[in-house]
Amino acid sequence: MTEPHPKFFLYVYRLVSQVPKGKVVTYGQVAALLSAPRAARAVGTALRYLPRPLLRTVPWQRVINASGGISIRGDVYRVDEQRWLLESEGIEFDRYGKVNLKKYQWAGPKQKVKTPKWKLEL
DNA sequence: CTGCTGACGGTAT
DNA sequence: AATACCGCCAGCA
Numbered sequence: 030m031t032e033p034h035p036k037f038f039l040y041v042y043r044l045v046s047q048v049p050k051g052k053v054v055t056y057g058q059v060a061a062l063l064s065a066p067r068a069a070r071a072v073g074t075a076l077r078y079l080p081r082p083l084l085r086t087v088p089w090q091r092v093i094n095a096s097g098g099i100s101i102r103g104d105v106y107r108v109d110e111q112r113w114l115l116e117s118e119g120i121e122f123d124r125y126g127k128v129n130l131k132k133y134q135w136a137g138p139k140q141k142v143k144t145p146k147w148k149l150e151l
Numbered sequence: 152c153t154g155c156t157g158a159c160g161g162t163a164t
Numbered sequence: 165a166a167t168a169c170c171g172c173c174a175g176c177a
Binding site: 035036037038060065067068069070071072074075078125 | 165171172173174175
Binding site: 055056057060067068069070071072073074075076077089092093094095096099100101102103104107108111 | 156157158159160161
């Protein structure tokens with residue numbers, strides 16, 4: 030899974046690219062915006078395989094879980110990096126390592142996301 | 152087509 | 165708040 034070409038992944042990357050600095054979105058929110066409200070897990074998979082070249086254009090650090098926490102499993106280094114990046118953007122974490130979604134969650138794109146039935150394609 | 156794998160999410164404990 | 169479960173899903177072998 031080194032070559033990220035699957036359509037769903039690309040839509041995820043495109044949407045996350047729109048999240049402004051200082052704001053965050055949840056995996057489930059991204060899925061919902063892509064007309065796949067139950068594919069939160071797949072969104073996580075997409076970001077996990079974010080290709081190196083896109084690390085510069087896709088603000089992956091702005092995607093956290095519905096509890097306001099960082100979801101990266103295993104790689105502690107990666108977790109620290111995400112938190113550091115977010116804090117440098119002005120986002121605060123409470124003593125439990127959680128972000129206040131009420132305050133920092135992105136409202137979503139102004140214009141409805143164009144998702145050409147990637148799902149129904151066969 | 153079948154079975155696995157998770158940067159998930161909602162519930163129950 | 166922290167765990168344990170369990171249902172979901174796109175991708176891939």
